[in-house]
Amino acid sequence: MSTTARPRAIAPSNKVKGRRVNGKQWHEQKSAFRPGAGLTSYEKRTEQRKTLEAVKAKEKEMKEEKEAERQRRIQGIKDKREAKAEKERYEKMAEKMHQKRVERLKRREKRNKLLKS
Incomplete structure (x- = not known):
C-alpha cells in the first residue's frame, strides 16, 4: 500500500x-424559449384556484375577526369614558342640588334613554 492518497473525482455542478x-x-x-413548458392541465389549474379561494376566505375571516375584536375594545373604551363623564x-349636580333631586333626575334620564333606544 502506498501512503499517497488518490485524488477523488469531483463532479462539476x-x-x-x-x-x-x-x-x-x-x-x-439563457435557456431556450419554450412557450409550452409552463402550461398546466385544466384540473391542476382548477385545483389551484380552489386552494387559493380557500386561503383568501380564511384570511378574510381572520381579518373580520380581528376587526370585530378591535371594534369591541374601542366600544368598551367609549362606554367607560361616557360613564365617567x-x-x-x-x-x-350633587354639589349644587339636594341628593334626592339628583337621584330623581338620574331615574328620569334613564327612562328617556330607554325610550330613545
Whole structure:
C-alpha cells in the first residue's frame, strides 16, 4: 500500500459551456424559449384556484375577526369614558342640588334613554 492518497473525482455542478460568441461573459446564460413548458392541465389549474379561494376566505375571516375584536375594545373604551363623564356630571349636580333631586333626575334620564333606544 502506498501512503499517497488518490485524488477523488469531483463532479462539476455546472456544465462548462465555453466562451460566449458575443464576448459578454458577465451575462447569465439563457435557456431556450419554450412557450409550452409552463402550461398546466385544466384540473391542476382548477385545483389551484380552489386552494387559493380557500386561503383568501380564511384570511378574510381572520381579518373580520380581528376587526370585530378591535371594534369591541374601542366600544368598551367609549362606554367607560361616557360613564365617567356622566358620573362627574352627577357629582357636580350633587354639589349644587339636594341628593334626592339628583337621584330623581338620574331615574328620569334613564327612562328617556330607554325610550330613545
